[in-house]
Structures are given as structure tokens and as C-alpha cells.
Amino acid sequence: MRPWTALYARGPGPDLSVQHPDALALFRAAVARAPTQAAIHYFDATLDYAELDSLSDALALALIEGGVGRGDRVALYLQNVPQFVIGLVASWKAGAIAVSINPMNRERELGLLLGDCKPTAILAHESAYHDVLAKVLPEHPVQTVITTSELDFQTRGDPRLFASSAHHRPVTTLDLLDCIDRYRGEKKPPEVAYAPDDVAMLVYTSGTTGLPKGAMNTHANVAFTAQVYRDWMALPEHAGVLGIAPLFHITGLIGHIALSFLVAGPLTLAYRFEPGVMLDAIAEHRPKFTIGAITALIALMNHPSATASSLQSIDTIYSGGAPVAPAVVEQFEKKFGLYIRNAYGLTETTSPSTVTPRDKRGPVDPDFGALSVGVPTFNTEIRIVDVETAQPVKPGESGEIVIRGPQVVAGYWNKPKETSEAIRDGWLHTGDIGVLDAEGWLYLVDRKKDMINAAGYKVWPREVEDVLYTHPAVREAAVVGVPDEYRGESVKAVVSLKPGASATADEIVEFCKARMAAYKYPRVVEFLPELPKTVTGKILRRELRASKGG
Secondary structure (H helix, E strand, O other): OOHHHHHOOOOOOOOHHHHOOOHHHHHHHHHHHOOOOEEEEEOOEEEEHHHHHHHHHHHHHHHHHOOOOOOOEEEEEOOEOHHHHHHHHHHHHOOOEEEEOOOOOOHHHHHHHHHHHOOOEEEEEHHHHHHHHHHHOOOOOOOEEEEEOOOOOOOOOOHHHHOOOOOOOOOOOEEHHHHHHHHOOOOOOOOOOOOOOOEEEEEEOOOOOOOOOEEEEEHHHHHHHHHHHHHHOOOOOOOOEEOOOOOOOHHHHHHHHHHHHHHOOOEEEOEOOOHHHHHHHHHHHOOOEEEEOHHHHHHHHHOOOOOOOOOOOOOEEEEOOOOOOHHHHHHHHHHHOOOEEEEEEEHHHOEEEEEOOOOOOOOEOOOOOOEOOEEEOOOOEEEEEOOOOOOEOOOOOEEEEEEEOOOOOOOEOOOHHHHHHHEEOOEEEEEEEEEEOOOOOEEEEEEHHHOEEEOOEEEOHHHHHHHHOOOOOEEEEEEEEEEEOOOEEEEEEEEEEOOOOOOOHHHHHHHHHOOOOOOOOOOEEEEOOOOOEOOOOOEOHHHHHHOOOO
């Protein structure tokens, strides 16, 4: 028996293959048992589950009339708005595969995705249509285009988010509210059933390591990982979830939407992440749980209006998507009285594969100084293998993280070669470097491709970043390797400072020099107001490497 099986793992709970055989069944079950329960809070608007069911029925009928059939793709090119959830459920009701698209994507990026998944229909913001989509459609035509506004479903019009928003319906598209008005109450969409291995969603990898690939997340994947969240985070029925992560991302899709369906609880949405707006949403709607990128949690902590009671309603908070510095966890807990627990997963594992149990605090690895990202969830196996030979290494040794379990995707859309390279004999090779200790705790060291080779010594950026985060003036930090004629590569630190704080490059260097081996401390320090990030909050090291001076 693996140590974590005895020490940490919960039982498997109800068999979702029987209780909820597909992702749509999660939603239908919530409607059946809690039709008047709030499903979505969006500023001053609330939609209950019965209304969400009615709205998605109407949109499903519009999609079917617009040519969407079984297995077709419906693209959702939207921010964190109710229309995303309506569109997701409507896609499943129409028998389609939902495709979540980063709403920040521009022409080139959007064209790559549309060319790959070839959607029959797309639901997009009016502004995104005018700015981006209209320029892409001539080369990648879509049969049905439906547009909507972030101003719909709410009347507050918060100027922090909507100062430049206005209704501007494109004349060549269908309007979402018109479609709903036309089909609402007319009839129900035809019944659709899904097998566990049917694809529920195509979720594109962030592209931080190359061209995006469409991970095929199945209905079984979605049902399983929704249950992981519910059971491991001990969420009760009707628990409110704060939508801090982008809904197009796997964390938002599972840890926000699917989880809300499973507990029949309200999901609080606020268009996009703005820390002041998010703090107000917490005070107004009082969610109990959230999971988000550590950069978003840092932004909440450092916002001038944040007080010790700002997160009072939240019982449980998790971070995922990137390593978390122990110093940040300490600062956050000191400010809010909330301990950030870590989870680890990928698009290819349909969100979590390891979770810090709700009743535990993650240990810190004594060698790397990394905060653990948890232990394997139920029915999940994790191995650390040698980067070169792919053979398992001993506990405590670093290597590539490989994962096998019910959450691992079927593969990549239209990419058999990439699928066979990433998933071998059922094991997903993540490209992440980690350590698994004797008790089953996993520590995320870094991306394999981000390792710095300084005069023959291996330097993992995250280890240096963890030290930088202990500096009292540092708000965010990233470390990259830069060319060095003598050493091959040198360590460069790029930091942003906390409001009102000051520090010089020499001070940062000396601070690190006193706390780590000589080959690890940064030789170059650059200050930026903001570090470049993906919309999910991951810091883009590749942009820092490509920038002037790096």
C-alpha cells in the first residue's frame, strides 16, 4: 500500500459513472434537486438553476438549427460571463464538443485554433468580433456566429471593468438574447446521451511551451475531477464558488463550473479578474471556496482596499497552475487568516492530479525549499522518472513527473504524433520536474525546459524565485537563463516591487547571495512594473528571455 493511501486519501465516494455518467448529467442533477437555487451571481444579477436550464435549452435549439450536430465543435470565445456557462451547457445539449478559447487571443492565435478544431458555431463578445473575429473568419469560416455583450445579464456597469463597453451588435451575426427569445419555451432539445469516453471539451494548452494543442477532455474526465474537488476540498451541498480563474482554462471549467454543478451551488462571476472588483464580489455574494493562480491571490493581498476581513466568507482557498513560494503563503495567512493549500494538475489531467488534503498543511522540501503541491488524489498514480531514461527514480530524487489515472485525457485533437509522445502506456509525461518523498508528497521543482545550466551546474528558476519572494520589497519574481560567454548561462531575475517599496539591483543580488549557493544567485536583475503573464496568471518566462537584456 502506498503511504498516501493510508495517510491522506479519501475514499472514492459515490460512483459517478452510475450517478452522473457524463458532464451534462452533473448539470441536470443540479436542476432536478435544486431548481430555485442560485446558479450564477454576476454583479447585481442572479440566475437560478431552472433559468439556466431554460436559457441553455433555447440556445441549444438555436445551435441545432444553425447546423450543429453530434460531435461538431462549438467555440466559446468569452470572458467570465454567464453566457460562457449557458454556451457550455447548450453545446452539450446539442450533442456537440465545447471548445474553450482564450478571449485574449488575437488574429494569429485565434486562426490557429479555428483551423485546428474547425467549429460549426462560435459564441463571442461583440467587441471581440469587431476587433479580432471578423478578420479571421474569411480564412476560417464558421457556419453560425452568435455574439453577446458583457453588459447583458447585469445592470451595474461597474466602471472599473465596463467604462469602454457598449452594445455594438454586428449586423452579420446572430444576437444571443434574440436567439434565446426566439426559442425559449418552444420545446426541449432532443435528448442526448454520452458515453464516458466521448469528448466533452477541447481545451487548448496555454502555449507557454510551443503551439497550443487541443486536449480532448472526456465526459468521464470531467465527472471524475469535479468529484475530486468536491470530496478533497470537503465542499458541502450548495457551497458558493468564486470564479477567480478564467472559465476558458481547465481550472475554471472544472474547479468553478463543473464543481458548482456537482454541489448545486452558485458560481460568482465578475467578467475578468480585477482585484478590487473581486474583493467587492466576495463581500456581496459570500462564496465559500475558490482556486486560482498565485499571482491573482498576491494581487488580492496587495490591493489597497484589502483588509483582514476581506475574505471572511471563504472557508477554503487553493492555488494551482504554478509553484507557490512558502513566503507568499505565510504573508497571505498573516493578512487574511487563510492558509493557501496547493494543488497540481494540467489541461491534460483535466485539472487536479495532486491535492493538499483539506485537513493538512503542505510540507516544504528541505533540499529545494519548495512547498508541496499535495498528494495523489484517489485512483491516481504519480511517478518521478529520469529525464533521459524515463526509468523511475528513488523517493527524494528529482525527475520528470508522469501521471496515470481517470483524469488523463484521451489525447490531443488531430495530433496522433504529439499524443503518442505525451501519453505512453497510459502514463502522461508532463514535462514538469518534481520530487516525490517517501510519504507521497509531491514537490514541483520546475519545467524541464526552464532549467538553467550555469557553468555546468543545474539551477532551477523556482528555487531562486522562492528566495526572491522572501525579500520584503518584492511583489512578483521570475528567473530565466541568459547567455554568458564564460558560464554558458547566467541567472537573471526579473522582479516587480510592492506599492511604495524600493530596492536596487545590487540589494537584490546581495540578498540572494547571502541565501544560496554561489552558482545560483542572480547576476542580473531587471525591474518591471508588471511581469508578462498568460491570462491564467502564469508568468511568461519565454517573453522575459526574449526581452531586451534577457
